[in-house]
Amino acid sequence: MPEGADSEEQVLAFLAEAGDEVVSGEAISDKLGLSRAAVWKHVRSLRAQGYRIDAVPARGYRLREIPDRLGPLELRPLLNTHDMGQTLHCFEEIASTSDLAKELAEQGAPHGEVVVAERQTAGRGRRGRPWESPPRKNLYLSAVLRPELPPRRAPELTLVAAIAVCEACRQARVDAGIKWPNDVLAGERKLAGILTELAAEPDAVHWVVLGIGVNLNTEPEDFPPELRATATSLRIERGQPVPRALFTAALLTQLEQWLDRHAEEGFGAIRDAWRERSATLGREVRVEVDGGEVDGVAEDLDDSGALVVRAGGRRIHVSAGDVRLLRPR
Ligand code: BTN
Numbered sequence: 001m002p003e004g005a006d007s008e009e010q011v012l013a014f015l016a017e018a019g020d021e022v023v024s025g026e027a028i029s030d031k032l033g034l035s036r037a038a039v040w041k042h043v044r045s046l047r048a049q050g051y052r053i054d055a056v057p058a059r060g061y062r063l064r065e066i067p068d069r070l071g072p073l074e075l076r077p078l079l080n081t082h083d084m085g086q087t088l089h090c091f092e093e094i095a096s097t098s099d100l101a102k103e104l105a106e107q108g109a110p111h112g113e114v115v116v117a118e119r120q121t122a123g124r125g126r127r128g129r130p131w132e133s134p135p136r137k138n139l140y141l142s143a144v145l146r147p148e149l150p151p152r153r154a155p156e157l158t159l160v161a162a163i164a165v166c167e168a169c170r171q172a173r174v175d176a177g178i179k180w181p182n183d184v185l186a187g188e189r190k191l192a193g194i195l196t197e198l199a200a201e202p203d204a205v206h207w208v209v210l211g212i213g214v215n216l217n218t219e220p221e222d223f224p225p226e227l228r229a230t231a232t233s234l235r236i237e238r239g240q241p242v243p244r245a246l247f248t249a250a251l252l253t254q255l256e257q258w259l260d261r262h263a264e265e266g267f268g269a270i271r272d273a274w275r276e277r278s279a280t281l282g283r284e285v286r287v288e289v290d291g292g293e294v295d296g297v298a299e300d301l302d303d304s305g306a307l308v309v310r311a312g313g314r315r316i317h318v319s320a321g322d323v324r325l326l327r328p329r
Contacts, residue, residue: 119134
């Protein structure tokens with residue numbers, strides 16, 4: 001049950017926890033200390049906001065459908081995390097969730113504070129590229145992290161986040177893989193991207209903001225023509241829309257679990273998990289090295305998270321920049 005939630009949220013959380021089960025009005029009123037009339041009033045109010053709640057005669061209530069919105073009312077009841085998203089800021093429109101998350105981090109936001117928006121007017125990708133952010137279709141989310149890591153290990157967090165995004169996509173039954181360092185692909189097309197930003201001094205990271213964009217319900221015609229050949233969405237891949245609030249909650253759970261694992265077991269466990277989900281290893285790639293481009297085969301991830309590429313007789317450790325997958329599998 002979310003802490004500090006008002007009684008309407010608590011009724012919703014109770015129904016959401018029960019999944020497909022019918023819950024009696026009596027059980028809800030006993031558990032939440034509300035009168036039966038108050039429970040009924042909240043059920044009516046939730047219905048008016050787009051929740052489909054069945055009233056099963058002589059048995060109780062069952063939550064059938066939640067509205068396709070990413071607001072606190074939709075997300076909070078679905079969150080079973082201890083930190084991630086427990087403080088949640090939801091916007092109908094914002095310039096960039098990462099810009100706000102950075103401001104919040106500067107003002108002292110704790111680990112796990114999250115910003116989500118239905119639309120971004122200035123969504124940013126890596127290397128100053130724009131990130132297409134049409135309204136109410138996808139997920140645009142930024143999370144503040146307070147890792148206890150030296151700055152040289154901060155790039156590991158991008159790989160941790162990529163595993164979490166990949167897992168959430170797989171839970172939505174899409175066969176996703178990771179392209180080093182921060183893209184999640186279905187086949188050869190991009191489903192999701194991660195933008196990692198941080199503030200640090202020489203031996204301590206103050207904060208990290210993970211900005212995550214996942215194409216959930218975009219349809220082919222929603223992509224600008226220049227992206228149609230290279231981008232995809234979960235909806236396109238699985239042939240049916242994704243409940244966005246459920247996906248968001250699943251992603252935050254994955255993120256928390258993989259970050260915890262990284263903190264407890266170190267990078268070794270992450271490296272193995274990344275290798276298992278890689279869409280990069282074994283592929284012919286083009287990488288940027290010393291201002292030029294080199295073609296080779298992606299062989300491994302090294303113990304700092306850099307991509308190891310064999311080019312001619314050399315093994316190059318690539319720790320930054322873009323990687324292009326050369327030939328489709
Ligand atoms: C990339 O692949 O280049 C990274 C894309 C990151 C996009 C996300 S959407 C949420 C957050 N807010 C932003 O402005 N960017 C990130």
